[in-house]
Amino acid sequence: MAPERGGAETGSGGSEEAGKWSAGEVVERVNRYLLYGGRENYLHLCRYLLCLQEERQEEDCPLPQELPFEGMYFPEDGAGGKVCACWEEYAKELTARGEADVLSLPRAGLISHRSSWISDDLSVEAALSEEFRKRGIYLVCAFHSGAPDPAMKNHSLQELMDCFFRSAGLPVIGALVNLSVWGAVSQEGSDLFEETARLYREWNLPVFYPLVSLFSTEEMLAASREPLAAELPWLYLQPEMQGMTEPVLIACRDGKGRTQVLPGRAGHFAGRAARWMRMRGKRNGDKKVALILTMPSVPAWKLRSGRLTAWTPREHGRYSEASEGGRLSDR
Missing domain, CATH: 3.40.50 (Rossmann fold)
Structure with missing residues (x-):
């Protein structure tokens, strides 16, 4: 694909008919399809790229649909x-x-x-x-x-x-x-x-x-x-x-x-x-204010592994774990 074709010389010394697209126009149009987004714009982008590849008329490709950003x-x-x-x-x-x-x-x-x-x-x-x-x-x-x-x-x-x-x-x-x-x-x-x-x-x-x-x-x-x-x-x-x-x-x-x-x-x-x-x-x-004190539940995996977690007052809310299954530690 060669987007910039306008004014290119031919082998016979004449000039080729001005091309339909320039590189700058292609980049700008592709960016607009991507910028606005949406299903239709993405489909039209694919169609536009096929037009470029096959050198078909630009009119066959719908322009980007300008969708709102907010x-x-x-x-x-x-x-x-x-x-x-x-x-x-x-x-x-x-x-x-x-x-x-x-x-x-x-x-x-x-x-x-x-x-x-x-x-x-x-x-x-x-x-x-x-x-x-x-x-x-x-x-x-x-x-x-x-x-x-x-x-x-x-x-x-x-x-x-x-x-x-x-x-x-x-x-x-x-x-x-x-x-x-x-x-x-x-x-x-x-x-x-x-x-x-x-x-x-x-x-x-x-x-x-x-x-x-x-x-x-x-x-x-x-x-x-x-x-x-x-x-x-x-x-x-x-x-x-x-x-x-x-x-x-x-x-x-x-x-x-x-x-x-x-x-x-x-x-x-x-x-x-x-x-x-x-x-x-x-x-x-x-209005009423409710103060709720709750004990964290023991995760099931700690019960299965024999490690229990407990809250102890002497640790001011910290957790302690027992190395022996089924027995809570207060250390």
Whole structure:
């Protein structure tokens, strides 16, 4: 394949007819297919490369489809559905769909990564939307690219919150479900985690981070002693350092690598989130605080191996192990 053909001389001393493509045009067009992504763009990219190889007319190759990098969407529509640019447009779309009544319900927001939307892998978002709705809460869904870029009109985390989940300066949601570890842009003298936690405090909303395993299938989760150990940094540590809560495992991967919602887990998480939202509506004087002291359970593998683990007061909560099976040690 020789993309740059224009003006090449022929052996007879004449000039070959100007070529259809230049190298720069080819690179730019290929990059645009990859940049916008999605099934159709990838198929059109393959078709375009075949056109180059076979020197067919460029008109045979559809141009890259410019898909949004962020927006508000409806999980039931899938990747090809309506995408709204702001809360006001989203509210109008609800009215046009005959669902204006949901605007009177308590609302929670959800942010997921664009990769889930562009690949139409929205089983978690759809399941959460359904479970929240069962509890009288409407879930407002949005996606982002994770890369703020003014030139491409990609918002920062703060700008996205203002655009999607605020109206006239006031929040239109009572809680936020964040399915991606996306932080605020760090300021001088602070790191990403501190800045994101500060931003969440300013919102004065509970921010939830339900867990979606990136690698494990349901069978792997059931068979492993420590099924999420390899994913500890981004499933537990980073969200906690950013100020998010409720690390409830709700989904894993199926045999093809797509998201699979674990039975009953989306409902369990939605119930906990709903209780958080109800508690925020109570006066502080009506709230109760429960202090729970619990003894850690003994792992089954330690029982089988004859090694028991016990908590002893003299060690101030440390664990001690007995070398003799069946006998607890207080050393």
